[in-house]
Amino acid sequence: xxxKAFYVTTPIYYVNDAPHIGTAYTTVLADVIARYRRALGDxxxxxxxxxxxxxxxxxxxEKRGLTPRAHCDELSQRFRDTWAPxxxxxxxxxxxxxxxxxxxxQAVLDDLWKRGEIYRGTYEGWYHVSDEIFxxxxxxxxxxxxxxxxxxxxxxxxxFRMGRQRDAIREAVVSGRLEIxxxxxxxxxxxxxxxDLGDLCISRPKSRLSWGVELPFDRDYVTYVWFDALLNYxxxxxxxxxxxTFARTWPADVHxxxxxxxxxxxxxxxxxxxxAGIPLPRRILAHGWWLVGGTKMSKSIGNVVDPLSYATKFxxxxxxWYLVREMVxxxxxxxxxxxxxxxxxxDLGNEWGNLLSRAVNMIGRFGGGKVxxxxxxxxxxxxxxxxxxxxxxxxxxxxDDVALHRVGEAAMDLLRAGNRHVDLTQPWKxxxxxxxGSVVADALYxxxxxxxxxxxxxxxxxxxxxxxxxxxxxxxPSGDLRAAxxxxxxxxxxxxxxxxxxxxxxxxxxx
RNA sequence: GCCGGCAUAGCUCAGCGGUUAGAGCGGCGGCUUCAUAAGCCGUAGGUCCGUGGUUCAAGUCCACGUGCCGGCACCA
Numbered sequence: 149x150x151x152k153a154f155y156v157t158t159p160i161y162y163v164n165d166a167p168h169i170g171t172a173y174t175t176v177l178a179d180v181i182a183r184y185r186r187a188l189g190d191x192x193x194x195x196x197x198x199x200x201x202x203x204x205x206x207x208x209x210e211k212r213g214l215t216p217r218a219h220c221d222e223l224s225q226r227f228r229d230t231w232a233p234x235x236x237x238x239x240x241x242x243x244x245x246x247x248x249x250x251x252x253x254q255a256v257l258d259d260l261w262k263r264g265e266i267y268r269g270t271y272e273g274w275y276h277v278s279d280e281i282f283x284x285x286x287x288x289x290x291x292x293x294x295x296x297x298x299x300x301x302x303x304x305x306x307x308f309r310m311g312r313q314r315d316a317i318r319e320a321v322v323s324g325r326l327e328i329x330x331x332x333x334x335x336x337x338x339x340x341x342x343x344d345l346g347d348l349c350i351s352r353p354k355s356r357l358s359w360g361v362e363l364p365f366d367r368d369y370v371t372y373v374w375f376d377a378l379l380n381y382x383x384x385x386x387x388x389x390x391x392x393t394f395a396r397t398w399p400a401d402v403h404x405x406x407x408x409x410x411x412x413x414x415x416x417x418x419x420x421x422x423x424a425g426i427p428l429p430r431r432i433l434a435h436g437w438w439l440v441g442g443t444k445m446s447k448s449i450g451n452v453v454d455p456l457s458y459a460t461k462f463x464x465x466x467x468x469w470y471l472v473r474e475m476v477x478x479x480x481x482x483x484x485x486x487x488x489x490x491x492x493x494x495d496l497g498n499e500w501g502n503l504l505s506r507a508v509n510m511i512g513r514f515g516g517g518k519v520x521x522x523x524x525x526x527x528x529x530x531x532x533x534x535x536x537x538x539x540x541x542x543x544x545x546x547x548d549d550v551a552l553h554r555v556g557e558a559a560m561d562l563l564r565a566g567n568r569h570v571d572l573t574q575p576w577k578x579x580x581x582x583x584x585g586s587v588v589a590d591a592l593y594x595x596x597x598x599x600x601x602x603x604x605x606x607x608x609x610x611x612x613x614x615x616x617x618x619x620x621x622x623x624x625p626s627g628d629l630r631a632a633x634x635x636x637x638x639x640x641x642x643x644x645x646x647x648x649x650x651x652x653x654x655x656x657x658x659x
Numbered sequence: 660g661c662c663g664g665c666a667u668a669g670c671u672c673a674g675c676g677g678u679u680a681g682a683g684c685g686g687c688g689g690c691u692u693c694a695u696a697a698g699c700c701g702u703a704g705g706u707c708c709g710u711g712g713u714u715c716a717a718g719u720c721c722a723c724g725u726g727c728c729g730g731c732a733c734c735a
Contacts (some may be wrong), residue, residue, distance in 0.1 A: 160735085194720055284734060330665095332729075335663060336664090336731090373735065416733085487671090493697095497693075498698080510694085512703085567699075575690075576693050595693095
């Protein structure tokens with residue numbers, strides 16, 4: 149009986165929006181979770197992808213003189229091309245236009261229709277004549293839409309009996325079977341569920357929108373966003389295609405997303421699953437926004453940060469570090485050049501890279517280029533050793549809580565202890581005294597071992613740089629993080645391999 | 660309007676009934692040279708938003724006030 153895999157998802161991204169800092173964050177976060185789980189021994193199933201149907205995609209294709217298919221092929225590829233350099237280790241990249249997904253969507257819709265969970269009704273709302281789209285009252289206010297361009301119209305459509313599921317969803321959330329994080333978001337969802345929950349219009353007539361999944365029970369309609377987009381999470385897990393895979397992967401262990409689509413995932417999606425008789429996901433985690441100057445990045449304000457420009461300038465790993473370390477998962481965070489440089493220079497360069505340089509250099513000068521044997525520990529366990537042991541204890545819990553910023557913080561604490569140990573033991577002084585050979589050996593071992601352990605801890609966040617750091621210590625990364633964290637893993641006699649500075653200064657200030 | 664959250668050092672935050680309220684960054688002073696002008700030590704003394712209350716004891720619980728933020732059904 150194969151065990152249950154740890155299944156982590158990002159939302160599927162709408163092809164008409166280019167990858168930006170928000171989507172990059174969600175995806176990097178998912179990747180870091182996936183890498184930690186693998187390192188801690190879990191089988192992992194990591195899904196991301198693109199959402200490709202809908203009016204905007206169809207219109208954009210038309211404008212470019214392309215078929216929707218060709219347009220989406222190109223834009224979907226753009227996401228893959230962004231994730232590759234960011235080292236995103238997804239197992240599945242799903243596209244909603246894949247034939248297997250169409251089959252799943254239609255099968256679910258057909259089943260719900262036959263069981264009366266979907267019915268035909270009338271949708272009435274404000275229709276924007278020139279944009280050819282229905283707009284909500286909220287959108288009219290927020291976007292200050294000219295009401296003279298609106299007409300009140302009604303049209304026949306299909307509705308999903310979402311309202312029926314309200315109590316069941318609420319029970320799942322209250323009981324914790326469906327966990328919503330952070331807790332403040334959980335409260336919001338519960339508040340939302342206090343009120344009546346309406347049904348959900350799930351169709352559009354083909355006469356207005358043809359780029360979508362046809363309703364199996366009425367070929368004049370396509371399904372509108374919800375069933376099409378959300379069902380990707382089960383399609384990508386093998387639902388109705390591969391029972392063994394689906395049994396191994398579903399339910400999802402965590403759906404990650406920005407807080408803007410929390411309701412969709414914590415109400416609509418569970419309602420759909422409950423109606424379809426599919427188990428609910430275990431956890432939904434909504435993260436915050438990246439802010440610039442205290443306000444959300446937006447194209448209209450023109451304060452959008454291009455994440456890849458930082459990756460180009462400082463390296464992909466540095467970008468991943470900033471995203472993971474700077475944002476308290478669930479809260480908003482500031483993205484600024486100053487903060488980025490502080491993280492790069494301070495955390496990566498000064499604490500980590502510099503300690504690596506110190507260790508490798510001192511082993512070269514005072515240890516003959518080989519990791520010495522730690523003959524004894526003077527005065528009990530060193531501070532780094534104690535810190536490493538503590539880290540081994542706390543890491544799995546932090547990963548379970550998706551408190552990745554705290555994992556990063558803990559790794560820096562360990563490195564700080566390492567730097568303190570260097571100053572405490574001062575091997576360059578002890579090396580002058582032939583009687584203190586064992587003192588030097590102990591010190592050098594402890595310092596190198598600190599860097600090794602910290603690098604192993606950091607590897608899921610900064611895969612390339614951590615591997616580079618370990619290589620300088622003559623170590624091949626371990627696949628088993630728990631084992632790697634045990635003190636004493638560095639084998640005495642291992643030749644260190646001095647290499648380039650791990651995090652060189654970027655545009656250092658003139659002096 | 661209704662519901663909810665937050666308000667702790669210059670900045671970002673931790674602390675969730677009990678010794679002199681903490682960390683990182685920044686600032687200031689000193690030490691050091693193995694190292695990426697990196698590191699280490701010390702320090703700066705902040706009405707823990709305000710008022711009232713509960714308690715032997717309150718950033719830490721309750722009420723009210725002020726300020727900020729979030730949610731409020733078809734919006735990826």
